[in-house]
Amino acid sequence: MEFKISPLGDVAVVLSFGNEINERTNRQIQLFVSKLEIEKIRGIIEWVPAYTSLTIYYQPEMIAYESLKAELEKVSLSPGESKSDRKFVYEIPVCYGGEWGVDLAYVADYHGMEKQEVIDIHANREYLIYMMGFMPGFPYLGGLPEKLAVPRLEKPRQSVVPGAVGIGGNQTGIYPADVPSGWRIIGTTPVTLFSPEKEEPFLFGSGQYIKFVPISEEQFLTIKQMGDTYEVKRIEKR
Amino acid sequence: MTEFLFKVLKPGLQTTIQDLGRTGYQQYGISPSGAMDPYSLQMANLLVGNPLHEAGLEATMLGPSLEAMTDVSVAICGGNLQPMVNKKKVSMWKSFVFKKGDILSFGKVESGTRAYIGFAGGIDVPLVLGSKSTFINGAMGGFNGRALEAGDIVHGRPFVRKNRFLHKEFIPEYNAQLVIRVILGPHLEKFHPDAIKRFLSNEYTISPQSNRMGFRLEGPELGHIGGADIISDAIPAGGIQVPSNGQPIILMAERQTTGGYARIATVISVDLPLLAQAMPGTKIGFAEITIKEAQELYRKQRKLFNVLSIVSR
Numbered sequence: 001m002e003f004k005i006s007p008l009g010d011v012a013v014v015l016s017f018g019n020e021i022n023e024r025t026n027r028q029i030q031l032f033v034s035k036l037e038i039e040k041i042r043g044i045i046e047w048v049p050a051y052t053s054l055t056i057y058y059q060p061e062m063i064a065y066e067s068l069k070a071e072l073e074k075v076s077l078s079p080g081e082s083k084s085d086r087k088f089v090y091e092i093p094v095c096y097g098g099e100w101g102v103d104l105a106y107v108a109d110y111h112g113m114e115k116q117e118v119i120d121i122h123a124n125r126e127y128l129i130y131m132m133g134f135m136p137g138f139p140y141l142g143g144l145p146e147k148l149a150v151p152r153l154e155k156p157r158q159s160v161v162p163g164a165v166g167i168g169g170n171q172t173g174i175y176p177a178d179v180p181s182g183w184r185i186i187g188t189t190p191v192t193l194f195s196p197e198k199e200e201p202f203l204f205g206s207g208q209y210i211k212f213v214p215i216s217e218e219q220f221l222t223i224k225q226m227g228d229t230y231e232v233k234r235i236e237k238r
Numbered sequence: 239m240t241e242f243l244f245k246v247l248k249p250g251l252q253t254t255i256q257d258l259g260r261t262g263y264q265q266y267g268i269s270p271s272g273a274m275d276p277y278s279l280q281m282a283n284l285l286v287g288n289p290l291h292e293a294g295l296e297a298t299m300l301g302p303s304l305e306a307m308t309d310v311s312v313a314i315c316g317g318n319l320q321p322m323v324n325k326k327k328v329s330m331w332k333s334f335v336f337k338k339g340d341i342l343s344f345g346k347v348e349s350g351t352r353a354y355i356g357f358a359g360g361i362d363v364p365l366v367l368g369s370k371s372t373f374i375n376g377a378m379g380g381f382n383g384r385a386l387e388a389g390d391i392v393h394g395r396p397f398v399r400k401n402r403f404l405h406k407e408f409i410p411e412y413n414a415q416l417v418i419r420v421i422l423g424p425h426l427e428k429f430h431p432d433a434i435k436r437f438l439s440n441e442y443t444i445s446p447q448s449n450r451m452g453f454r455l456e457g458p459e460l461g462h463i464g465g466a467d468i469i470s471d472a473i474p475a476g477g478i479q480v481p482s483n484g485q486p487i488i489l490m491a492e493r494q495t496t497g498g499y500a501r502i503a504t505v506i507s508v509d510l511p512l513l514a515q516a517m518p519g520t521k522i523g524f525a526e527i528t529i530k531e532a533q534e535l536y537r538k539q540r541k542l543f544n545v546l547s548i549v550s551r
Contacts, residue, residue: 009421009504010532012474021469048265048472050496055472057264060507060533061540132267133470133496136376140470177376194266196366196378202266 003032003076005069008055013068015054021142026130029054030207035078041071049206050131051140087237089126089209092174094165095220096123096187103184107167110150121145122186123212126237127172131206137176137194141210144172156182163189165212174210187212190224191232198228209237240362242307243394246386247341250302252450255361255380255392256491257293260369264472264495271371271379274450274491274514275352277410278316280543282356284550285313285333285402290543292360293370295386297353299517301344302386310396311358312336315404317350317412317515332403333358350412350515359395373492374450402550408542412515419527420478420503425468428500429480433460437502438524442486446518450492453513455522459484462500470498476505476513490514506532508539 003015015032018025029049036047036056043062048055058068096119097104108115127141134140149170159178160166166173166183175181176193189212193203204210215223223230246253256279259272273279273296280290295302301319313333314321321328322343328334330353336342344353363370363381372380381390426434442457466482473479477489479499488505489497491514505513506527516522 006424007421007529008424008472009474009476010506010529010536012472012504014424014471019469046262046264048495050471051469053469053471055474057261057474060536064533065529131470131496132265133472134267134494136267136378138267201263201367205266 003028005072007065010060010065012055012057013065013072015056015072016052017054018052021051021130023128023142025052026128026207032076033207035075039075039078041068041075043068048131048133050133087208088204088234089211089237090204091211091213091233091235092189092191093215093219093223094123094187094189094212095215095217098217100217100220101165101185101187103166104186107148107150107184107186111147118148118186119214121148122167122172123214126209126211129204129206129208129210135175135177135179137202139173139204139206139210141171141173144170146170148172150184152182153184156180160185161188163191163193165189188220190220191230192228195228203232240393240395243310243357243361243392243396244304244306244342246388246390246392247303247305248343249386249388249390250297250344251300252298253302253386254296254372254374255293255363255370255386256296256372257370258291259371259491260367260373260379263367267495268367269373269376269492269495270475271373271450271492272369273354275316275354275511277511277539278352278354279356281331281404281408282313282315282354284543284546285315285331285404286311286356286358287397287399287550288356288358288360290547292356293363294357294361295355297344297355299347299351301353303341303343306336306338306340306342307391308396309335309337309398310394311399311401312342313356314353315356316354317352318348319350319353320345320348321353329403331409333399333401335398335401347517351517352514357394358397358399362393362395375492410512410515412512414517414519415521416512416516417523417525418509418513419506419525419532421506421529421532422503422526423501425500426502428462428464428466428468429502430461430463433462434502436460437486438526441521441523444516444518444520444522448518450490452490452493453488453516455486455488457485460486460502466499468498468500470496473497473501474504476507476510477501478503478505488513506535508532508535
């Protein structure tokens with residue numbers, strides 16, 4: 001495992017694992033996180049995995065930068081544990097098109113496809129959650145087929161509904177709450193991605209996978225009504 | 239037991255409930271939020287006999303008007319927004335008894351920007367992901383996920399204790415000119431070498447477009463090598479990002495957890511409270527220090543809080 005450690009101010013360090021976004025780098029970062037969970041270095045508060053880096057926040061009164069750096073180098077040599085490295089694919093139901101996906105027609109027209117073709121390509125494939133950020137519960141997904149890439153809106157919308165699934169450039173993702181967005185909205189999921197009052201507030205985290213599953217408007221409304229009692233299906237990835 | 243603490247008569251410009259922030263959830267995109275000036279919040283807590291991490295009010299520039307619904311010890315630290323009880327001036331950095339029916343109000347800004355009001359027994363709002371801090375953009379925590387509004391009634395577990403004051407030596411001075419110490423990096427390879435020199439040798443002015451998320455600065459342009467974009471990564475408090483217009487932005491308490499602009503440096507922890515008290519228009523210079531020096535200063539400040547926690551018991 002190769003990485004470079006540098007200070008990030010006086011309460012964080014950043015481990016750089018390269019400068020290319022790919023699954024291999026992401027797996028290395030996730031493996032390192034699983035080792036950190038086992039080793040429990042004194043003074044570490046939390047960490048944030050990103051595309052090619054892992055940022056670790058710590059308390060300098062518990063451990064100084066140089067000692068932390070040495071500990072982290074040791075951790076990288078530890079074997080880790082495969083148990084904590086289990087990966088799941090979360091099946092996210094999505095109602096595509098109509099009022100729930102106002103830009104589906106645009107995306108289809110842009111590529112000279114039928115709307116159903118866009119849905120078939122976008123759904124039923126696994127997208128890796130490289131990192132989370134930007135807003136609570138927002139996943140940065142990798143794996144959108146290039147043939148679905150579309151330019152962003154020239155003027156971003158003031159807000160999109162929570163659960164909106166969109167495409168912006170060569171990225172796709174889900175908005176957990178209403179925010180301004182320049183992405184083309186092709187569908188909406190009735191599932192709540194983030195509920196702070198629940199014991200497990202977040203449905204998924206970085207290193208896991210998402211698969212979009214098309215549903216009808218009727219199913220959409222049923223799941224929406226079920227609220228938190230609807231359980232998202234997840235399948236272990238091998 | 240929880241009881242009525244105060245009623246909001248006027249909310250002020252932006253008065254929020256803040257503690258030391260929401261840790262542990264940045265990997266899910268949750269901003270830590272918390273007090274912009276944690277030094278002053280912790281001092282206010284000490285003066286009223288609270289644990290350091292207890293939540294208080296953060297008032298910004300134009301303070302609120304509050305009516306006490308019970309007797310409670312209160313201390314106000316940080317920026318001097320001219321606090322008054324029943325229209326009579328009260329001292330800062332000193333606890334007093336806020337009596338049922340008393341009205342706490344504020345005047346014009348005399349120094350600093352943000353005042354912290356600590357209430358003995360703290361503020362009783364639900365912990366959301368382990369913190370009472372208001373995360374305004376996430377509509378989460380604090381009082382219903384928002385700044386206080388007129389008519390709000392806030393609960394606490396109030397008590398009264400002997401008045402205390404803080405020694406002068408521990409009261410910071412807020413100036414219209416600031417030298418903020420930074421640790422350079424992490425994306426230095428994205429900047430022209432003369433941009434780094436320019437950053438360290440010029441003054442930057444805090445723009446009026448500054449808030450709890452970040453302070454926009456205006457000054458000599460900082461040029462990039464190969465554009466301002468980086469592969470998105472995590473941003474710490476005090477991270478100084480430079481978008482393509484070359485004007486730096488310092489990310490503050492309610493920053494987004496990750497970002498995609500190159501960062502030239504990070505403000506050291508002990509200087510963040512001083513920066514948080516700087517008004518728009520303040521001129522800032524930046525000075526480089528080593529990680530070792532920064533962490534010594536950090537430990538010294540922690541030690542001070544530990545000692546004061548023991549003596550104020």
